[in-house]
Amino acid sequence: MASFELICPAGTLAALRAAVDAGADSVYVGFRDETNARNFPGLNFSRKELAQGVAYAHARGKQVFVAINTYPTAGNAGAWHRAVDDAADNGADAVILADLGLLDYAARSRPKLRLHLSVQASAANPEAIGLYRDAFGVRRVVLPRVLTINDIAKLTSEIDIDTEVFVFGGMCPMAEGRCSLSSYATGRSPNRNGVCSPASHVRYETRGSKLVSRLGAFTINTFDEEEPAGYPTLCKGRFTTHDKASYLFEEPTSLNALHLLPDLKAAGVKALKIEGRQRGKAYIAEVVSACRLALDRFDRGLPYDATVLDRVTEGGKDTAGAYGRAWR
Amino acid sequence: MDDRANTRRPPERTPERTIETVVARLGLTLAQPLGGRLIQPVLDLMISTLARRHPDAFERMAELGEADLLVDPSDLPAAFLLHVGQKPSLRVVERSTVATARVRGAFAALLDLFEGRIDGDALFFSRDLTIEGDTELVVGMRNALDGEDFDIAEDFGSLFGPLARLPLRRPLTSLAGVLGNLHEVLLAPALRRLEQVERRLGRLEEGKR
Numbered sequence: 392m393a394s395f396e397l398i399c400p401a402g403t404l405a406a407l408r409a410a411v412d413a414g415a416d417s418v419y420v421g422f423r424d425e426t427n428a429r430n431f432p433g434l435n436f437s438r439k440e441l442a443q444g445v446a447y448a449h450a451r452g453k454q455v456f457v458a459i460n461t462y463p464t465a466g467n468a469g470a471w472h473r474a475v476d477d478a479a480d481n482g483a484d485a486v487i488l489a490d491l492g493l494l495d496y497a498a499r500s501r502p503k504l505r506l507h508l509s510v511q512a513s514a515a516n517p518e519a520i521g522l523y524r525d526a527f528g529v530r531r532v533v534l535p536r537v538l539t540i541n542d543i544a545k546l547t548s549e550i551d552i553d554t555e556v557f558v559f560g561g562m563c564p565m566a567e568g569r570c571s572l573s574s575y576a577t578g579r580s581p582n583r584n585g586v587c588s589p590a591s592h593v594r595y596e597t598r599g600s601k602l603v604s605r606l607g608a609f610t611i612n613t614f615d616e617e618e619p620a621g622y623p624t625l626c627k628g629r630f631t632t633h634d635k636a637s638y639l640f641e642e643p644t645s646l647n648a649l650h651l652l653p654d655l656k657a658a659g660v661k662a663l664k665i666e667g668r669q670r671g672k673a674y675i676a677e678v679v680s681a682c683r684l685a686l687d688r689f690d691r692g693l694p695y696d697a698t699v700l701d702r703v704t705e706g707g708k709d710t711a712g713a714y715g716r717a718w719r
Numbered sequence: 720m721d722d723r724a725n726t727r728r729p730p731e732r733t734p735e736r737t738i739e740t741v742v743a744r745l746g747l748t749l750a751q752p753l754g755g756r757l758i759q760p761v762l763d764l765m766i767s768t769l770a771r772r773h774p775d776a777f778e779r780m781a782e783l784g785e786a787d788l789l790v791d792p793s794d795l796p797a798a799f800l801l802h803v804g805q806k807p808s809l810r811v812v813e814r815s816t817v818a819t820a821r822v823r824g825a826f827a828a829l830l831d832l833f834e835g836r837i838d839g840d841a842l843f844f845s846r847d848l849t850i851e852g853d854t855e856l857v858v859g860m861r862n863a864l865d866g867e868d869f870d871i872a873e874d875f876g877s878l879f880g881p882l883a884r885l886p887l888r889r890p891l892t893s894l895a896g897v898l899g900n901l902h903e904v905l906l907a908p909a910l911r912r913l914e915q916v917e918r919r920l921g922r923l924e925e926g927k928r
Contacts (some may be wrong), residue, residue, distance in 0.1 A: 403866030405835065431853050433779050433862030590855040597851060619844050643844075669867045673831075674838035703841040708724050 394690055395655070396662040398456070398555060399679045402434040406453070406672040407444040408603065413676045414683030417454040419487060420444060421585075426474040427458045428511055429668040430585030438477050446626030450553075454484035458668075460509035461585045462490045462568075463475040472496055480502045487533065489568055498527040507531040507555070511568035511582065515542075517549040524552050531555055533664065535567055537713050540651065544658035553661035558648045559678060559700065560666025562712055563587075564626055564641040572625040576607040588624045597624075612643070619643070627706075643706025648714050649682065649697035652689045674703055728872075731900055736827035739871075740794060747797050748849065755811060762809045765875065770807065779863035781805055786856050789818035792826035803860065820852035823879055835865050 399415035401407035410418045421427030423435040436444065445455045457478035463471045471493050478486050479501045486504060488494050489511035497506055510533040514520050523529040531553035534543060539558075547554045565572070573587045574580040581587035588606050596603040600616035604623040611628040612634075614620050620702070621627050621643020629636050646666070648655065655663070663686070665678055681699045688695040750758040770777045782784070783806035792798065793816050798814040822829070824847055831837035832848075839861050842848035850857050 402862065405866050405868055431862060432859035433783065433866075590858040593854040594852075595850045595854065597849060600845070602849070614846075617846065621844065621845060670840055671832075671838045671861065672835050674841065677838070702845070703838055705840075705844055707844060 393686065394652070395660065395686055396555075396614070396621065397679070397682055397686060398662050398664040399675065399682075400560075400665055400668040400670070401444070401675060402431070402668040402670070403583045403672065404436065404440045404444055404447075406668075406675045408447055409672040409676040410679050411448050411451055411453050413679035415453060415679050417456055417484070417662075418444070418448060419456040419458050419664075419668070421458045421460075421485065422474050422477070424470060424474075425583070425585040426461055426471050428460050428509075428581060428585050428587075429458075430461075431669050432590060434669060438481060441478070442481045449482065455482075456485045456487055456507065457483045458487040458509065459493065460487050460489045460511040462511075462582050463493065464583060468492060468496070474499075475501060475504070485531075494523065494527040494529070497716055502528075505530055505615065507533065509533055509568075510535055510557070513566045513568045515546070517546060520552065521544075524550070531662070533557075536563055536646065537566060537669070540654045540658055540714050543655070543660065543714075547659035554659065555662035555664050556655065556660050557646055557666055558655075558663040559682060560670075561705065562641060562644055562646040562710060564712070570626070573606070576609050576625055578607075593623045606616075621706040642708060642710075644708040644710045645704035645706075646712050647700065647704070647709035649685050649695070649700075651711060651714055652685070652695075654714075677703060679719055732825075732827045736830060739830060743792070744795055747795055750811070751797060758811055762811070766807055766809050769869070769874060773867045773869065776863050776867035776869075777807060777885045779866065780807060780860065783856060783859045783863070786819040786853065787815070788856060788860060789816055789821040790829060791821055791823040792829055793823055795826050801860075803856075818852065820850070820854070822848065822850055822854045822857055824848040830871065832861070833864060834869050834871060835867075839865075 396416045397414065398417045398419060398484060399410040400412050401418045401420050408695065418570055420441065421429055421435045423437055424430065425561060429435065441457065445697045448455045459471060459478065471490070475486055475493065475497045484505060485507050485606055486497060487507045487509045487678045490510040490625045494506060497504055506527055508514055508520070508523050508529045508531065513535050514523060514532055515535050515538060520532050523532070529552060532705045533555045534546070536544070536557050536599050543554065545557060568582055570581065577592040579586065579589050591711060592607045596605065602614040602620055604611045604620070606623045606625065609625065612621065612627065613629070626640045627638065627643045629638050635716070663682070667674060667678065685695040685697065736745050746758070780803045783803050788801045788803065789812070790799040790801055798816065800810045800812045800816055800818060824842060828837065828842055828847055831838050832842065839848065843850065
């Protein structure tokens with residue numbers, strides 16, 4: 392039996408096919424609206440595309456999860472309820488939710504639908520996770536990227552539902568679902584509108600040989616010629632204080648925990664998730680293939696290359712993030 | 720493993736892409752003195768062919784509203800202006816043309832991006848792709864194209880009618896491989912010659928002003 396289930400992202404039907412073909416066990420997707428946390432222009436699935444994606448995956452013995460993981464505004468939950476209903480009606484194997492009210496709606500109206508708790512819920516202790524399990528029948532929790540391996544091992548031993556952790560992709564260093572940095576800069580909330588650093592508020596400028604990235608009224612970074620660039624997120628901004636430019640929270644970097652597979656297995660983690668529904672199908676194919684190969688070799692006790700994905704990393708760097716870091 | 724700075728590697732270029740770049744440079748260089756008269760009908764046919772073969776992608780592009788994207792291949796003598804909206808079009812323009820947004824990179828990388836063979840974010844991180852202007856348009860375009868399986872050989876092969884049914888692709892690919900291996904010997908002199916022609920044309924243009 393495989394040590395881990397590999398959960399892979401898809402922003403389009405073509406990306407879903409790429410993920411399945413490259414070795415995903417399950418693919419997670421979102422609808423083309425603000426009900427999910429990757430609400431990028433031109434991205435995500437229509438209802439018809441979800442049905443096509445589910446058919447493609449099921450025909451190959453794979454699963455599809457639908458992320459409905461933003462928070463409805465008060466009195467305006469209709470789109471989120473429809474998303475749960477349409478995910479169930481189109482054959483999704485699970486929905487990934489964060490909002491308490493939406494979990495309640497899904498548990499009551501779709502009792503057979505499998506519920507996963509999104510990383511957007513930032514559930515990081517046994518009491519919180521136990522509440523989601525008892526109240527709504529949640530079967531799996533996606534853990535925040537701010538926990539250490541020891542935290543994950545302790546937490547997993549104290550709960551009786553599956554744990555899923557991120558193994559590769561974007562490195563969000565914040566308590567997810569509770570970060571307001573992008574909201575502060577743009578007036579649009581990642582947690583309600585579904586997009587961190589929305590493209591509508593991002594500008595890139597070339598100044599001589601330098602690349603300047605801006606978000607709303609803020610300069611996020613200035614990259615020298617040949618210096619690898621990163622996403623224009625405030626948490627990875629380089630700011631000047633006392634005449635010295637430095638990264639306050641995190642550098643432009645990607646999470647790569649492939650070298651920690653033995654530790655994650657020992658910690659009792661059930662599923663490994665790749666971040667990146669906003670990335671192209673070429674990225675999906677490359678990353679899923681590499682992770683599949685690593686997992687298969689790990690299961691057979693063979694050495695594997697944890698650095699094979701270097702060229703797709705943000706800022707040309709990767710990190711084990713909180714998994715392997717002492718907090719400053 | 721601590722935090723790591725990864726080694727920067729330039730995007731790989733296939734022999735086919737090298738040849739396509741040379742052909743495009745040659746075509747644009749020879750067509751420029753004639754303005755758009757020679758090349759515009761070809762571009763119109765290409766757009767109408769793509770729209771017919773990939774209606775979903777064009778529907779998603781239409782949702783982006785009326786906008787102009789300047790596609791600026793850094794190794795070609797001119798740029799392309801892609802108008803998206805209800806009536807999409809493609810024109811050859813000077814690279815100084817004002818547009819809603821601009822995407823700049825090597826022609827081969829732009830073709831790879833169009834066909835979804837390469838990750839646009841990775842190209843951006845490695846500075847092999849430059850974006851300016853309306854980022855939302857660029858992201859929307861990328862997603863609209865990436866959701867579709869474009870293939871230049873397949874899509875435009877139909878333009879050649881019965882000729883497209885001839886089993887030419889494999890031998891042409893093999894030929895491209897051989898030519899790619901002999902790139903320095905065969906193509907480098909042609910590229911140098913092309914650059915000379917481009918410089919001469921540039922001087923003539925300067926003289927007219």
